[in-house]
Amino acid sequence: MIASDTRHRLVRAAEQLFRTQGYSGTGLKELTAAAAAPWGSLYHFFPGGKAELAAEAMLWAGGAYGQGWRRAFAQAAGPGEAIEGVFRAEARILEGSDYRNGCPVAAMTLDIASTDERLRRACAEAFRGWLDILVEGFAAHGADAEAAEAMANFVLATIEGAIVLSRAAKSPGPLHACGRLVRDAVDAEAEGWSKLEVRAGG
Amino acid sequence: MIASDTRHRLVRAAEQLFRTQGYSGTGLKELTAAAAAPWGSLYHFFPGGKAELAAEAMLWAGGAYGQGWRRAFAQAAGPGEAIEGVFRAEARILEGSDYRNGCPVAAMTLDIASTDERLRRACAEAFRGWLDILVEGFAAHGADAEAAEAMANFVLATIEGAIVLSRAAKSPGPLHACGRLVRDAVDAEAEGWSKLEVRAGG
DNA sequence: TCATAGATAGATCGATCGATCTATTTAATG
DNA sequence: CATTAAATAGATCGATCGATCTATCTATGA
Numbered sequence: 001m002i003a004s005d006t007r008h009r010l011v012r013a014a015e016q017l018f019r020t021q022g023y024s025g026t027g028l029k030e031l032t033a034a035a036a037a038p039w040g041s042l043y044h045f046f047p048g049g050k051a052e053l054a055a056e057a058m059l060w061a062g063g064a065y066g067q068g069w070r071r072a073f074a075q076a077a078g079p080g081e082a083i084e085g086v087f088r089a090e091a092r093i094l095e096g097s098d099y100r101n102g103c104p105v106a107a108m109t110l111d112i113a114s115t116d117e118r119l120r121r122a123c124a125e126a127f128r129g130w131l132d133i134l135v136e137g138f139a140a141h142g143a144d145a146e147a148a149e150a151m152a153n154f155v156l157a158t159i160e161g162a163i164v165l166s167r168a169a170k171s172p173g174p175l176h177a178c179g180r181l182v183r184d185a186v187d188a189e190a191e192g193w194s195k196l197e198v199r200a201g202g
Numbered sequence: 203m204i205a206s207d208t209r210h211r212l213v214r215a216a217e218q219l220f221r222t223q224g225y226s227g228t229g230l231k232e233l234t235a236a237a238a239a240p241w242g243s244l245y246h247f248f249p250g251g252k253a254e255l256a257a258e259a260m261l262w263a264g265g266a267y268g269q270g271w272r273r274a275f276a277q278a279a280g281p282g283e284a285i286e287g288v289f290r291a292e293a294r295i296l297e298g299s300d301y302r303n304g305c306p307v308a309a310m311t312l313d314i315a316s317t318d319e320r321l322r323r324a325c326a327e328a329f330r331g332w333l334d335i336l337v338e339g340f341a342a343h344g345a346d347a348e349a350a351e352a353m354a355n356f357v358l359a360t361i362e363g364a365i366v367l368s369r370a371a372k373s374p375g376p377l378h379a380c381g382r383l384v385r386d387a388v389d390a391e392a393e394g395w396s397k398l399e400v401r402a403g404g
Numbered sequence: 405t406c407a408t409a410g411a412t413a414g415a416t417c418g419a420t421c422g423a424t425c426t427a428t429t430t431a432a433t434g
Numbered sequence: 435c436a437t438t439a440a441a442t443a444g445a446t447c448g449a450t451c452g453a454t455c456t457a458t459c460t461a462t463g464a
Contacts, residue, residue, distance in 0.1 A: 006441075022313040024227035028422060038442045043423070045441090050422065100316045106363075107312040109370045111224040114302045123370040150379035153367060154360065157380050161308075161363030165355060168311045168325040177352035178359050185387040208411075230452060240412045245453070247411090252452065 007045040009035040014057035019104035020097075023054060023111040023119075054108060055122040061104045062126040066133050073137035080187035082137060083155055087179030090163060091172040099170045106160050130156055142193035151189060158182050209247040211237040216259035221306035225256060225313040225321075256310060257324040263306045264328040268335050275339035282389035284339060285357055289381030292365060293374040301372045308362050332358055344395035353391060360384050 013035035017026040028050055032039050046052040069086060076082035093101050105126045113120040134152035135145075143151065158178050165174035215237035219228040230252055234241050248254040271288055278284035295303050307328040315322040336354035337347075345353065360380050367376035 020316045022224060022226055024224055025313050025317065027420070029420080038444080040425095040443055041441065098316075102312060105370075106366050109366050110304060110309040110312055111227050113369050114222050114300075115227065120370065120372070124372070127367055127370050150383060153364070153376040153379045154383040157363030157367050157376055158356065158360045159363065160366050161359030161361065162355070164308050164311050164362050165329055165359050167315050168307075168322065168329050170322070170326070174355040174359055177355045181352060181356040181387060181391070184390075185383060188386075188390060189383075229450070231450080240414080242413055242455095243411065 006035070006037045006041050010037050010042060010045060010053060011057050011060050013037075014053050015061045015104050016101075018054060018057060019061070019102050019107055020100040022107045023050075025111075051116060051119055054119060058105055058108060058122050058126045062129045066129055069130065069133050069137070073133075073140070078187065079138055079141045079190050080183040083186050084179045084183040087159065087162065087175055087182065090159060091166070091175040091179075094163065094166055094175065095172055099167045102163050102167050103160055106163070127156065138190075138193070141190055143190070144193075147189065147193065151186065155182060155186065208237070208239045208243050212239050212244060212247060212255060213259050213262050215239075216255050217263045217306050218303075220256060220259060221263070221304050221309055222302045224309045225252075227313075253318060253321055256321060260307055260310060260324050260328045264331045268331055271332065271335050271339070275335075275342070280389065281340055281343045281392050282385040285388050286381045286385040289361065289364065289377050289384065292361060293368070293377040293381075296365065296368055296377065297374055301369045304365050304369050305362055308365070329358065340392075340395070343392055345392070346395075349391065349395065353388065357384060357388065 010031070013031050014026075017031055017034060028042060029039070031053075032042055042053070043049065046056070048055075068089065072082045072085045072089070073079070076085055105123050108119060109123045113123060131149070131152045134155055135148040138148035138151050139145070162175045162178040166172055212233070215233050216228075219233055219236060230244060231241070233255075234244055244255070245251065248258070250257075270291065274284045274287045274291070275281070278287055307325050310321060311325045315325060333351070333354045336357055337350040340350035340353050341347070364377045364380040368374055
């Protein structure tokens with residue numbers, strides 16, 4: 001019943017270690033130890049080895065984060081408020097982990113996007129999943145497809161960058177400052193969207 | 203005369219390789235080969251080994267980039283235009299390198315910020331240098347200290363994040379979209395700054 | 405010419421890398 | 435109980451890691 005619990009522990013440990021010290025910086029010995037999983041089980045569940053495990057870890061992380069973002073849009077009154085909530089949540093994650101728990105996808109991208117084409121695609125798909133959630137959220141507030149896509153890239157890029165700055169500085173300052181300014185920017189753009197709501201409904 | 207040319211080649215190769223495939227993902231054998239430098243020279247010039255070389259590479263990269271940003275502010279009419287120019291320049295760098303040449307400081311941060319405190323500080327200082335240039339640029343357009351600091355973090359974060367997204371997607375799209383929206387955001391904020399110019403002069 | 409320091413050259417070190425391999429144990433099914 | 439597959443366990447592989455070491459070559463100055 002709890003048969004594949006080991007497999008799940010491996011995925012979570014991978015996500016946790018990759019996001020704190022990158023892909024190349026994490027050894028599989030260390031990973032299996034953190035997961036309290038036997039070495040043999042790693043290649044039993046992931047015949048493709050480290051890369052296959054990493055791809056699955058990104059998939060899992062993508063889903064977990066995505067859910068949080070959907071909730072943010074559902075609970076907030078406007079798109080700007082939703083986005084600032086995401087920034088605040090991210091700041092809490094960083095502060096609660098001594099600025100270790102960054103974004104696993106960003107870490108993977110900077111590590112292997114130029115050396116492993118398959119993993120680069122996995123990173124791109126993980127980002128695309130988040131972008132789609134943002135696009136959907138902005139579209140629900142009246143943004144047309146082009147504006148929503150641009151705004152989604154803008155918001156996601158700022159979050160990712162702010163995480164990097166906050167981790168380097170070991171301070172929530174960059175995330176908070178970016179959250180406020182991104183909120184202003186989103187709300188300013190959203191003013192123009194509402195006029196399109198009628199057209200978008202057709 | 204050309205005595206320390208080898209040393210400089212090592213620094214440039216380090217910057218080039220770290221920005222492409224990260225710190226842990228780059229071996230020193232590969233690095234010395236890329237620099238066409240003898241293995242022994244590495245520890246001759248950098249007794250502190252890989253970490254010391256990395257710190258110097260970040261210092262060098264920080265200076266090179268910083269100069270470009272100062273030029274952008276000097277040549278542009280307004281702060282928004284200057285920033286969008288930086289985004290465009292970055293997009294050109296990525297396109298010209300098949301999306302390999304990202305930011306070495308961001309790569310280092312995600313790789314070792316949580317495992318090597320000395321290098322984390324080096325990353326923070328490199329970012330701080332760029333932030334100071336941005337702060338100076340915004341202050342020159344009338345921003346007060348607090349607004350300039352927040353805006354600098356916002357702009358730098360968005361650039362760094364957009365680089366990550368563009369590398370993952372192998373497309374200049376994210377950088378271009380972010381450049382336009384950041385320009386709008388900067389210009390919108392800058393409207394409020396000009397009213398403070400008098401106060402800032404006192 | 406000789407002495408010295410700087411720089412080059414690479415062999416070699418122990419440690420660790422990801423991966424493969426053979427056993428053993430466990431769980432499910434007849 | 436017997437059979438079979440899944441899962442666990444870890445020894446071991448060659449390759450590579452960063453680092454240390456000695457030796458050689460080169461330039462400078464006395």
